[in-house]
Each structure stands twice: as C-alpha cells, then as structure tokens.
Amino acid sequence: MDLPEEVIKKDFPGRGNGLVAAKNFPAYSEIFRKMPEVWVPDSDYRSRICANCLLFAAATGDSIQAGTVAKVFSCGKCRSTYYCSQECQLQDWKAYHKRECKILATLAPQVPPSTVILLMRILLIPGNKRQRFYSAMETLRSHIDDRRNTEDFETSVVMSKGAKEYSGTELTLETVVEMLCKIMTNSFSIPLPTYDIVGIMFDTSISLINHSCDPNAVIVFEKNVLMVRAVRPIRKGEEIYITYTDNTMPMPRRKKALRTQYFFDCQCTACCPASLRPDPRNDFLCPTCGTAFQPYSTNSHTGVQLYTDIQECSSCGYEFPDSPNVVYNIEHKIANTGLAEVFDIENDRMAREVLLKLKELYKLKTIPIYRSPFIEPMASLIPYCIKHADWNMAIGLLGIEYFMQDEVRSQLPEYAPVRLAHMMRFVVVLLYVILDGECSKTLPQYSIDFRECLWGLVVELERLIPTVYGENSAFEKHVREKFKHVMLKQMGPVLARMHMNSTLEKLGWYKEMDKIKTYAMDFLDRV
Numbered sequence: 232m233d234l235p236e237e238v239i240k241k242d243f244p245g246r247g248n249g250l251v252a253a254k255n256f257p258a259y260s261e262i263f264r265k266m267p268e269v270w271v272p273d274s275d276y277r278s279r280i281c282a283n284c285l286l287f288a289a290a291t292g293d294s295i296q297a298g299t300v301a302k303v304f305s306c307g308k309c310r311s312t313y314y315c316s317q318e319c320q321l322q323d324w325k326a327y328h329k330r331e332c333k334i335l336a337t338l339a340p341q342v343p344p345s346t347v348i349l350l351m352r353i354l355l356i357p358g359n360k361r362q363r364f365y366s367a368m369e370t371l372r373s374h375i376d377d378r379r380n381t382e383d384f385e386t387s388v389v390m391s392k393g394a395k396e397y398s399g400t401e402l403t404l405e406t407v408v409e410m411l412c413k414i415m416t417n418s419f420s421i422p423l424p425t426y427d428i429v430g431i432m433f434d435t436s437i438s439l440i441n442h443s444c445d446p447n448a449v450i451v452f453e454k455n456v457l458m459v460r461a462v463r464p465i466r467k468g469e470e471i472y473i474t475y476t477d478n479t480m481p482m483p484r485r486k487k488a489l490r491t492q493y494f495f496d497c498q499c500t501a502c503c504p505a506s507l508r509p510d511p512r513n514d515f516l517c518p519t520c521g522t523a524f525q526p527y528s529t530n531s532h533t534g535v536q537l538y539t540d541i542q543e544c545s546s547c548g549y550e551f552p553d554s555p556n557v558v559y560n561i562e563h564k565i566a567n568t569g570l571a572e573v574f575d576i577e578n579d580r581m582a583r584e585v586l587l588k589l590k591e592l593y594k595l596k597t598i599p600i601y602r603s604p605f606i607e608p609m610a611s612l613i614p615y616c617i618k619h620a621d622w623n624m625a626i627g628l629l630g631i632e633y634f635m636q637d638e639v640r641s642q643l644p645e646y647a648p649v650r651l652a653h654m655m656r657f658v659v660v661l662l663y664v665i666l667d668g669e670c671s672k673t674l675p676q677y678s679i680d681f682r683e684c685l686w687g688l689v690v691e692l693e694r695l696i697p698t699v700y701g702e703n704s705a706f707e708k709h710v711r712e713k714f715k716h717v718m719l720k721q722m723g724p725v726l727a728r729m730h731m732n733s734t735l736e737k738l739g740w741y742k743e744m745d746k747i748k749t750y751a752m753d754f755l756d757r758v
C-alpha cells in the first residue's frame with residue numbers, strides 16, 4: 232500500500248484501522264490525491280467511457296455532461312473495453328488489460344459484471360506487486376460470516392466461481408469469495424461531477440478511511456484521479472472520516488442501512504451525540520405551527536437508540552392525537568410509502584405513483600420538505616420532467632431542491648459535491664427552458680427572466696467549483712467553456728459585456744431567483 236505522506240495509518244483499539252491527518256488541513260483544502268489501485272467502468276457506461284481515464288464520450292444528449300471527449304474506440308481484440316486515445320489504451324494495457332483482454336475476448340459479446348472484472352484484475356496482478364497488494368488486503372474486513380446469512384451470498388459465490396475460472400488463479404474458491412467480500416465492503420463508486428456513477432474502484436489505502444454520518448472529508452474524482460478533500464478544518468492527528476451511505480436519512484435509517492450493508496453499528500458523533508445538537512435530518516414538525524422536534528436521542532454509553540415521544544407541541548399546545556406512539560406511527564407511515572427506496576423513476580406509472588405519495592406525505596405536515604424521504608424521490612423525478620419537457624414541474628422541483636432542501640443540506644458540508652451536481656442540472660434545465668421558448672401554462676404568470684437566472688447560476692457554479700474540486704479543475708473549465716460561452720452568444724455583445732462587468736446583486740439575480748422560490752412554494756401547495 233502506498234500511503235500518501237499527508238496521512239498516517241493508525242490502529243484504534245477495538246475498532247480497527249483508520250487514517251489520521253499528518254498535518255493541519257483548512258476547510259475545503261485537498262488532503263491528498265492519488266490514482267486508485269484498481270478501477271473498472273460501470274457496465275452501463277462501458278461502451279461510452281474511456282476505461283483508463285474515465286472520460287465520457289459525448290453522444291447526443293450527453294454533451295451537457297462534464298468531462299467529455301468526442302468519442303471512444305474499442306480494443307480491437309476483446310471489443311468490450313473502450314478508450315479515448317492510444318495513450319490511454321497503452322497505459323491500461325500495461326497496467327491491467329494485457330492480462331484480461333484474452334479472457335474478455337473469449338466471453339464476448341457477454342461482458343462480466345464490473346465487480347467480477349475488478350476481482351479478476353486483482354487476481355491477475357503479477358509477481359512482486361501481487362504479494363504487496365495481497366498483504367495490504369489482508370487487514371481489510373470482509374464480513375464474510377455476516378454475508379453468509381444474506382440473500383446475496385449465493386450470487387457472490389457464483390461471481391467468485393466465474394472470476395476464479397476465467398482468471399485461472401490457483402487460489403481456492405473460499406479465498407476468492409473472501410476477496411470478493413472484501414471488495415464489496417471496501418470498494419467505492421466513481422461519480423462524475425454530475426453525480427452519474429460511471430465506475431467502481433478499489434484501493435487499499437482509501438479503504439482505511441472510516442465512516443461518519445458527520446464526516447470531515449469527501450471523495451471526489453477528476454477523471455481517474457481520486458481526491459480526498461476536507462469539508463471542515465482538520466487538525467493534525469485528527470481522524471479523517473467520509474460517509475458510506477445516503478447521509479440525508481434520519482438517524483435510525485442511517486444506522487439500519489450501515490448495519491445491512493457494512494455490518495457495523497454506527498457510533499459516530501451524529502448517531503451518539505454526547506451533547507444533543509439540532510440535526511435537521513431527524514426533524515418532525517408540529518402540523519399546526521410548524522415547530523420542529525428532534526425525537527431521536529441515544530444513550531451515549533450503550534449507543535442504544537431511544538425515542539423521545541411527543542405528546543404536545545411546546546409552542547402552540549397542539550396535542551398529538553396518537554400519542555404516545557406519534558414518532559413510531561409517522562415512521563411507520565413513511566416506511567409504508569416506500570418512498571425512502573425510490574432512487575430511479577423507471578416509467579410514467581411510477582412517476583405518477585411517486586408524485587401521489589409525495590403529495591399525501593406533504594399533506595400530513597409532520598415531515599419537513601427538507602428531510603428524507605422527500606429528497607431522493609423528488610430529485611429522481613427531475614430527469615423524468617426533462618424527458619417529457621415538463622418545465623412546469625421541473626422548475627418547481629428544482630426550486631424546492633435549491634431553496635428548501637440543499638440550503639438545509641449545506642449545513643452538512645459533505646453535500647457540497649451533490650449540491651454542485653444539482654446546480655449543474657438546474658443550469659441545464661434553464662437552458663432547455665430558454666431554448667424551448669415556450670413554457671407551460673403557469674410559469675409565465677411569474678414573469679421570471681430565465682436568462683438572468685441562468686447567468687447567475689453559472690457564475691455561482693463557477694465560484695463554488697474550486698471549493699469542491701480545487702482550482703482549475705476540468706469541471707470548472709467545462710462550465711466556463713460550455714455554459715458561459717452559450718450564454719454570452721445568446722445575449723449579444725452589449726448585454727454580454729454588461730454581464731461580464733457586473734455583480735449578481737446589480738444584475739438583479741437574487742430578485743429573479745426569488746420569483747423561482749415563490750413559484751416553487753406555490754407549486755408545493757398545488758401538487
């Protein structure tokens with residue numbers, strides 16, 4: 232394992248290894264960057280992405296994605312691995328593809344799942360390098376005994392058998408299964424700045440970074456380079472934490488997700504608060520006056536989660552009808568809607584269903600709009616709106632996301648990368664709305680100057696990108712070249728010059744965005 236000099240591996244008695252900072256890091260600074268040891272493009276993206284540098288091929292409709300190349304070509308032998316250039320092909324050939332190409336060629340046109348290819352890449356590491364890699368893997372957790380009792384274990388065995396057979400490794404099946412379990416516990420997905428997941432990676436030093444629901448660092452990628460960045464000041468000797476799960480969920484659901492997927496009981500500061508700190512992720516509201524409650528607390532000694540039930544609202548005196556089971560009943564209602572599991576809208580019927588459920592939940596007035604399960608399902612409706620050119624709904628949802636959800640999220644700074652992805656999507660939708668010219672029925676009543684909104688959002692995006700991706704990132708360059716250019720062209724030379732030399736305040740950006748906010752709030756009441 233090549234550990235960067237900015238961090239030190241430390242053994243924490245009782246809970247295993249972790250990474251600590253070797254010096255002080257200011258908020259939004261880079262802790263370190265490295266190329267992961269192994270990575271593989273996601274199956275869905277395999278023919279559209281360079282397997283080496285992970286640049287995206289700009290097909291029609293994709294040209295708005297960050298970090299694009301004109302096209303990718305396939306390896307002439309296996310025809311299932313794609314590259315953006317000969318340099319990339321050569322680099323990947325030397326590093327991994329030389330040993331797997333023949334196998335993939337035999338299997339073509341079938342392509343194994345990306346996890347199997349990742350496992351094969353590891354099994355096929357040659358000579359000395361292999362010894363070093365395997366010994367770095369040794370200390371990683373597989374949770375194989377926990378996994379044996381899960382439904383997916385059978386699939387893992389089948390996948391391991393495949394990888395063993397294709398690679399011709401002399402390792403026993405049991406060892407290969409254990410390796411796969413280690414990969415499942417310790418790998419990370421690779422998101423574009425737009426938050427599309429384009430690949431999976433595994434790295435023995437990154438695996439040392441532990442989870443917290445209140446993390447101080449975040450992982451972002453620029454092409455195939457991984458950056459660990461501080462989201463708040465980190466002092467020398469302090470442990471570095473990232474988050475492993477959907478961090479917008481309230482505490483009980485986060486704990487459950489971590490237990491199911493990673494087999495540990497989270498004891499982080501947000502799950503076992505020594506001093507109870509308001510955490511909007513856990514809020515419930517009084518349906519009459521809107522006062523927020525924090526019904527969860529934990530016993531800081533045992534880590535056991537307690538419900539502090541609500542009987543009446545301390546602000547307005549409203550008596551909850553189903554006390555003392557208010558919190559339980561609300562949680563039960565949320566679970567029944569199934570909204571917490573919605574991450575993708577697959578068809579029109581599902582979109583209508585999700586919208587209906589969101590509406591019902593919203594009418595209860597006990598779950599704030601900035602909280603799960605509103606966040607993910609609303610966000611997944613946006614691509615559906617784009618597909619159907621439903622700008623009425625798109626602007627409504629984006630307005631809610633921007634003003635009501637991300638503002639709350641931004642108190643949790645680890646969301647900065649997601650926030651940028653959302654702003655990027657906002658920009659894209661506004662561009663569509665402008666190009667489409669014709670807006671639906673209700674939007675025109677608000678007389679929003681969408682060009683002004685768009686300009687301001689691009690300026691804001693440009694300002695915020697360096698806090699997440701560092702100075703001069705490809706993402707920043709992309710935003711500047713693609714969007715600013717388009718905008719300036721649209722405006723004509725006089726207006727363009729005025730915009731280049733003015734501030735958002737003077738241009739009235741905030742005023743226009745406020746109109747979107749008003750529209751979004753009305754939209755909520757109308758749905």
Ligand SMILES: [Zn+2]
Binds near residue numbers: 281283315316319
């Ligand atoms: Zn490339």
Ligand SMILES: [Zn+2]
Binds near residue numbers: 306309310311312333
């Ligand atoms: Zn090949």
Ligand SMILES: [Zn+2]
Binds near residue numbers: 485501502
């Ligand atoms: Zn936690």
Ligand SMILES: [Zn+2]
Binds near residue numbers: 519521522546
């Ligand atoms: Zn009240």
